[in-house]
Amino acid sequence: MNFRHMPELEERWAYPVFWIVSVLLASSMLLYFFRKGWIGSEAGGDSEDDR
8 A cells, every 4th residue: 555645644633533523423323313213213114103
């Protein structure tokens, strides 16, 4: 691999900021999906109550 052309190596905080943003994005998406009932529900599918 050619590591000289990786942008995150030039900035001190680029790599940690990337991981923080990635974790926050994934967490917020999971929270949204749980609240919508798309994952983690007992029914496992669309119900008339959700519409």
